[in-house]
Amino acid sequence: xxxxxxxxxxxxxxxxxxxxxxxxxxxxxxxxxxxxxxxxxxxxxxxxxxxxxxxxxxxxxxxxxxxxxxxxxxxxxxxxxxxxxxxxxxxxxxxxxxxxxxxx
Amino acid sequence: xxxxxxxxxxxxxxxxxxxxxxxxxxxxxxxxxxxxxxxxxxxxxxxxxxxxxxxxxxxxxxxxxxxxxxxxxxxxxxxxxxxxxxxxxxxxxxxxxxxxxxxxxxxxxxxxxxxxxxxxxxxxxxxxxxxxxxxxxxxxxxxxxxxxxxxxxxxxxxxxxxxxxxxxxxxxxxxxxxxxxxxxxxxxxxxxxxxxxxxxxxxxxxxxxxxxxxxxxxxxxxxxxxxxxxxxxxxxxxxxxxxxxxxxxxxxxxxxxxxxxxxxxxxxxxxxxxxxxxxxxxxxxxxxxxxxxxxxxxxxxxxxxxxxxxxxxxxxxxxxxxxxxxxxxxxxxxxxxxxxxxxx
Numbered sequence: 001x002x003x004x005x006x007x008x009x010x011x012x013x014x015x016x017x018x019x020x021x022x023x024x025x026x027x028x029x030x031x032x033x034x035x036x037x038x039x040x041x042x043x044x045x046x047x048x049x050x051x052x053x054x055x056x057x058x059x060x061x062x063x064x065x066x067x068x069x070x071x072x073x074x075x076x077x078x079x080x081x082x083x084x085x086x087x088x089x090x091x092x093x094x095x096x097x098x099x100x101x102x103x104x
Numbered sequence: 105x106x107x108x109x110x111x112x113x114x115x116x117x118x119x120x121x122x123x124x125x126x127x128x129x130x131x132x133x134x135x136x137x138x139x140x141x142x143x144x145x146x147x148x149x150x151x152x153x154x155x156x157x158x159x160x161x162x163x164x165x166x167x168x169x170x171x172x173x174x175x176x177x178x179x180x181x182x183x184x185x186x187x188x189x190x191x192x193x194x195x196x197x198x199x200x201x202x203x204x205x206x207x208x209x210x211x212x213x214x215x216x217x218x219x220x221x222x223x224x225x226x227x228x229x230x231x232x233x234x235x236x237x238x239x240x241x242x243x244x245x246x247x248x249x250x251x252x253x254x255x256x257x258x259x260x261x262x263x264x265x266x267x268x269x270x271x272x273x274x275x276x277x278x279x280x281x282x283x284x285x286x287x288x289x290x291x292x293x294x295x296x297x298x299x300x301x302x303x304x305x306x307x308x309x310x311x312x313x314x315x316x317x318x319x320x321x322x323x324x325x326x327x328x329x330x331x332x333x334x335x336x337x338x339x340x341x342x343x344x345x346x347x348x349x350x351x352x353x354x355x356x357x358x359x360x361x362x363x364x365x366x367x368x369x370x371x372x373x374x375x376x377x378x379x380x381x382x383x384x385x386x387x388x389x390x391x392x393x394x395x396x397x398x399x400x401x402x403x404x405x406x407x408x409x410x411x412x413x414x415x416x417x418x419x420x421x422x423x424x425x426x427x428x429x430x431x432x433x434x435x436x437x438x439x440x441x442x443x444x445x446x447x448x
Contacts, residue, residue, distance in 0.1 A: 019374035088297030
């Protein structure tokens, strides 16, 4: 599905961590983003959406976007918009004092 | 006279076959699957669709727009041209990876226990500089727990000596060790921030290994309900190295993909990867027909994503160190079109 070129990473995350079948995962992500499942593989649609939501993107020397969320920042936004806990985001919050550490 | 179409053999070599010959191979592949795995044959329409794909002279074929699936590629962080983290960043940025996988070079479970903190640190840091979901991958590779590589008596040498009870006991001992190591690995990777664990080539050492992986999956998923576990197989049926091990009351030895999926789902895995081995002496058309017939029963009961393994030597992709793209894309399209898979 093109990974972060489009919406492949978002759908993959729902499969990998939630065990959602493909159709269900695509519909879930599409509903959260206000698009159709078809759009999720369309780089033309998803590049703009990723910019708007701060989901990170493909970047190159010639097309840099240093003011946009990227990497771990992008995953914060993905977790919030998709309403899905992302483990490394939760750990980041704990380790920077944004949240209390979870009981071990 | 029928024109000869360039097509691939299971070893990657080019063969020039007529459309009729390709059709005959597809029919034979289906028949072999029916005989061996006791599955239903593919329908005439399905076989005709395979023929259209494999008789096409196109360099590359693809799925229809809108039918794109998720690719779960193993080993994207195994260190090829840069550091493992940079390799995964390349995979994400340049190759459109839907998900990433950090793994040790040896890719075996047993070796990870001695380097666990280093691996967890690498994962922790890599997660801060990537976006796609990231799993930590290993092969259970139970054989490493047997002598001379490990502490347990080697069941592969005990069996030919007729020491069945001793071999079974030894493999059970190794399996328990593997469960412990797998859970400890998952503990560390969860703390590092991992999204999932990938157990790749499960069952390579037979039913004891399959049992160990199912048991580890069950424990990991109970401890970390939001951590994914991908369980990919090593072969099309489970070798009975022990023969009497069961999970959920079902004997593991001899299981084909549908039965494998039943227990994998019971164990709580979030993704399942069936395997059908390539016959290198047959055409890829023969191999894909056989593969799809064997895996098709899975899709009737799938509750979790099914990511069929299509790579070097499995899923009708040639057993060659650099699998030809024309063969790989044909396998992918055939699997997506006929099986309606969740991924590859």
